Amino acid sequence: MTLYYLEDLLPGQRFFGNSRILIDADRIKAFASEFDPQPFHLDEEAANSSVFQGLAASGWHTAAMVMRLIWDSEFKPAGGIVGVGLDELRWPRPVRPGDELRVESEILEVRPSKSNPSQGLVKLRTTTLNQYDEVVQLHVGTLVVPKRPETPN
């Protein structure tokens, strides 16, 4: 497994997921009952007459599953995946039971940290697609990535 330090990352580099997550109605409902207990995430019948026209995963459930897909992907920064925040997050399409999600990520920006010379900040755009190659989530996150430690000569 290759671990990436700040010096290894360049804008335009792309990383692909190694796994997919199959969406299950029971997991949609279990997540929603804890974090987002709205009828369209909890009950098929109520969901059919809602704006989603059918059971849909909470966007926060999708976002959490996307974190897992990124963790399982080719993108392995040396310090782990440590996000300071997001510039953007969109859910253009609902996630349904039976959907199968995968991710693709691209580095947008790499810059040294002003406050800590041993690390830098990497802007990563991640697109999450379903089995029809439709985008269900798009987000741009900023991650802290360590510089390669100096080795004694």
Place this chain on the structure above:
Amino acid sequence: MTLYYLEDLLPGQRFFGNSRILIDADRIKAFASEFDPQPFHLDEEAANSSVFQGLAASGWHTAAMVMRLIWDSEFKPAGGIVGVGLDELRWPRPVRPGDELRVESEILEVRPSKSNPSQGLVKLRTTTLNQYDEVVQLHVGTLVVPKRPETPN
């Protein structure tokens, strides 16, 4: 319980949480093992020597709990809390076991939808604070809110 339609919402209006969530180490680890299985979210000892210097909740776990706190808050749009995305999300400080989180939200912008005359878009900034009134999450989301249905004369 007052339900808010688009016409009831104005920039500057503020809404406060009605509940708090007490953060538990076991829940931090359970969420992380499913969605974000990094050592600093899973194991106290590994976390002590990490960038977080102690066990910390996944940012996505915090975001999901914040959704629950907003749902439990005074802010009750008529169509539910239906987000199309976020413009910004920051995690300025880690969330630790024993922390107690609460939210405060403020309307930043209200505009009619261009594509659907029966609804509009509301930009809401939510600040999540711990028991020391320190900000642990800040995010600006865009929600779909229905207009008040016309009633027959």
